[in-house]
Amino acid sequence: MPVSRRTVLRLVEALPDPQVPAPRVVGVDEYATRKGPNYGTILVDVESRRPVDLLPDREASSFAAWLAKRPEIEVVCRDRAPFFAEGAAVRAPQAVQVADRWHLWHNLSEAAERCVADHRGYLRVLTPDPARPASEPDKVQDPTGSPWPTGHRFADRTRAKHATVHELLAAGLSRRAIGRQLHMTSRTVKLFADAATPEDLFHGRWQSRPSKLDAFEPCLDDRWNQGCTNA
Template sequence: MPSAGNPVRLCLRVRRFFCESALCERRTFVEQIAGLTRRHGRWTERQRSTLAAVGLALAGRAGARMAGVFGVAVSRSTVLRLVEALPDPEPPVPRVVGVDEYATRKVRFYGTVLVDVETRRPVDLLPDREASSLAAWLAVRPGIEVVCRDRALFFAEGATVGAPQAVQVADRWHLWHNLSEAAERCVAQHRGCLGILTRDPAESGLRLHGPSW
């Protein structure tokens, strides 16, 4: 890391080991210092982690400018490569998981999307919408307490098999959607009753007057 804004270079003398096996593909092995160096690395592990944190916060171009402020000359492409090399964070096991389908090609190819309902963040994507795939995903996550899903039979079967301890509920969108469809069907079936409730003004002896102006 830079010291008082000045770049610092460490010169290390390390040992090189040679393999005597003729079948070995590596042949030579260079000694690494744990926590300080890595193969083909130009920075210490501390500087690498610092640049990756800057890249996560500011991305490439702004991250490179910020690195220059504290004495590290680096390009925006290098900052982005350090960010891309970071391992994906392990998402926490959701307590309430939402299950729905998504289409990679409508009417032909469907998959399953799983969302943490409490944080509203996607957790995983399954390549199909089979009950067995959902059951296998839920089975290795016993901490799930509630499965929020639509009324598809394959989702119901997968949730029952994979998470028998979880409560299955309908999600809010499908509840409102089903309620609106039921209300529309009810109004359509009783359309004839509406005429009885509204009487013709001429039959009731009432006269409608226009405005007085």
């Protein structure tokens, strides 16, 4: 039909809204507009997985007023936000409040991460390395007096990264692929790739002048080895 698009849009907008059945299980969560400064509330029919309404804010009073008009709601699926819990408790006392699956997994992962961080001192390997002689000291003093001796954790880590980068280069990988695999920036990969030996990377202020931490290094190493890694 020869009709303009504005006419079609006007006719579609004039149609009455479809009748949506009242939800029995409603999911509630917040959404952000303008990249965060303003928040609203979205209501979803969990059983049909269709949004049913939007509220202009995320206040408990607005959610409570919405629930007051729908006494048939039996379950409120929400996150841990206190305003949603308060609104449901005030205006929908007959509804059971549950946490949705995503927030359950999210809260579980956060709790597990905190637990591991609090107890990571107990996760150290307590058995000696069989490949390392028991009489070998923790640090082998470099006769050259280098501040990066063998056995120093920063020096050993740099040597290991240098060896890995050059092994991948020899295997035919590009520097960009190495950066993606080792989670390094292109500049870091270039530094390791251009260095012929790990010692070429041992430069900086530490070699030019002593550090204020030199006097405390034995104490810091002892505390680190004891499992105290919290600065």
